[in-house]
Amino acid sequence: MSRKGLLARILRQAGLQLFLLGVTAFVAFPLLWVISMALDPRDIDKPLTLTLIPPGASLDAFRKVLFEPFLLLCRNPTDLSSCMTFPRLLQNSLLVALGTSLVCVVLGASAAYAFSRFRFIGRKAGMLGFIVLLMLPSTGTLAPLYVLLSQVKLGDESLRSTLLGLAIAYAATAIPFAVWNLKGYFDTVPKELEEAAVIDGASVTQTFIRIILPLSAPALAVTVLFSFMTGWTEFILAWTFLDNPSRFTLAMALRSMQGQYSTPWSEFSAMSIVMSLPILLLFFALQRYIISGLTVGGVKG
Numbered sequence: 555m556s557r558k559g560l561l562a563r564i565l566r567q568a569g570l571q572l573f574l575l576g577v578t579a580f581v582a583f584p585l586l587w588v589i590s591m592a593l594d595p596r597d598i599d600k601p602l603t604l605t606l607i608p609p610g611a612s613l614d615a616f617r618k619v620l621f622e623p624f625l626l627l628c629r630n631p632t633d634l635s636s637c638m639t640f641p642r643l644l645q646n647s648l649l650v651a652l653g654t655s656l657v658c659v660v661l662g663a664s665a666a667y668a669f670s671r672f673r674f675i676g677r678k679a680g681m682l683g684f685i686v687l688l689m690l691p692s693t694g695t696l697a698p699l700y701v702l703l704s705q706v707k708l709g710d711e712s713l714r715s716t717l718l719g720l721a722i723a724y725a726a727t728a729i730p731f732a733v734w735n736l737k738g739y740f741d742t743v744p745k746e747l748e749e750a751a752v753i754d755g756a757s758v759t760q761t762f763i764r765i766i767l768p769l770s771a772p773a774l775a776v777t778v779l780f781s782f783m784t785g786w787t788e789f790i791l792a793w794t795f796l797d798n799p800s801r802f803t804l805a806m807a808l809r810s811m812q813g814q815y816s817t818p819w820s821e822f823s824a825m826s827i828v829m830s831l832p833i834l835l836l837f838f839a840l841q842r843y844i845i846s847g848l849t850v851g852g853v854k855g
Contacts, residue, residue, distance in 0.1 A: 592616065592823035615820035619828060626810045627799045638799055638807065640828075646717060647786060647803040648832075653721030654728060654785030655778045661725070662732025662777060663770075667762055669733065670740035671748075681737070684730040692727050693790060699723045700794060714795050723791050728781045735780075739773035740766060775843035782836055786829070804829050 586606060592615050594608035623637035630636040668674075669681060687695075703714035703723065713719035743766060751761045767774065789805040796802060808829060811822045837844075 588823045588826060591819050592827055594820055615818075615824035616828070618821055619824045624807050624810070627802050627807060629799050636799075638802055640804075642800070643802060643804045643807050646801055647805065649717050650721045650724065650792075650803060651782045651785035653718065654724040655781045657721065657725035658728050658732045658781035659774060659777055662729050663736055663767065663774065664762075665729075666733045666736035667740055667766060669737045671745075681734070684733050687727075687730040688734070692788065695727060696791060696794060699726060699791070703795070715797055715801075717801055720792055720795055721785060723795065724785045724788060725781070728784045731780060732777045735777055736770065736773050739770050743769055771843045772845075775840040779833075779836060779840055779844070783833060786833060 590606050590608055593611040593613070595610050595612050595614055596608070620640050623634055623639050624643075625634075625637055627643075628634070628637040669677060700714060703719045704712045706713040706719075708716055708718065713722070747765050747769070748761045751765050756764070787805055789803070789809045792803055792806050793809070796806070804825075808822070808825050811818060811825065
């Protein structure tokens with residue numbers, strides 16, 4: 555390569571790197587701003603004088619969020635011991651999010667396999683129905699879910715006002731995506747693998763569990779991630795269904811911080827950062843499955 559060509563190549567690479575750095579800075583700026591708000595000890599409601607590196611930065615907002623009770627979420631407003639704390643909110647959120655993920659994976663995977671491998675009456679209409687459900691906003695199904703879950707009793711109370719009922723409601727909105735995502739992935743799995751397993755004496759259930767599911771780890775990881783995010787971040791259905799503060803979630807606590815006239819933005823930002831950590835941890839835990847191939851080397855021609 556000539557000197558002139560080498561110089562042109564270096565300039566192109568330098569320009570590309572500068573462009574990517576600019577895009578990274580543009581994307582990261584809102585995150586840096588939220589971190590700055592969480593570290594700013596000043597009252598930033600009035601006047602709004604935020605700086606990227608706040609003077610007197612401290613972790614006091616994180617301390618309040620993690621260790622102090624939420625005064626707006628109390629079973630008895632006159633008793634501080636009845637107020638919700640971060641560990642209890644975290645426990646409720648994990649139960650709802652993990653329950654949503656479990657229901658979506660179990661029902662979504664089994665339904666997707668049926669739509670992918672079997673031919674039955676109403677197959678196309680069923681997939682079309684899932685598309686229609688995907689187009690509906692989550693609030694569009696709020697009324698029917700409220701009525702249906704209210705009719706089911708769990709002990710002395712309706713299923714609607716429990717964390718289990720909330721997880722079922724979230725799963726109902728997330729299963730259509732899970733079915734479509736997994737069905738498309740199952741379609742790419744070579745049928746020769748299943749035929750070979752059947753020849754070896756495996757049943758349909760054994761083939762599904764031992765052959766299809768392990769090969770579909772990337773699609774299952776995406777389903778787990780998105781269904782977990784649905785149960786972790788949603789608060790509209792939760793505010794509608796739950797009436798006992800002892801069952802409130804972190805998303806509900808974050809929403810309760812936003813007042814009509816003022817908002818403690820430092821605590822609000824700190825809570826937002828803390829809430830994002832479990833999703834980040836889950837993403838990094840599933841990252842190798844998400845980016846991995848499906849059946850590379852599974853079938854040799």
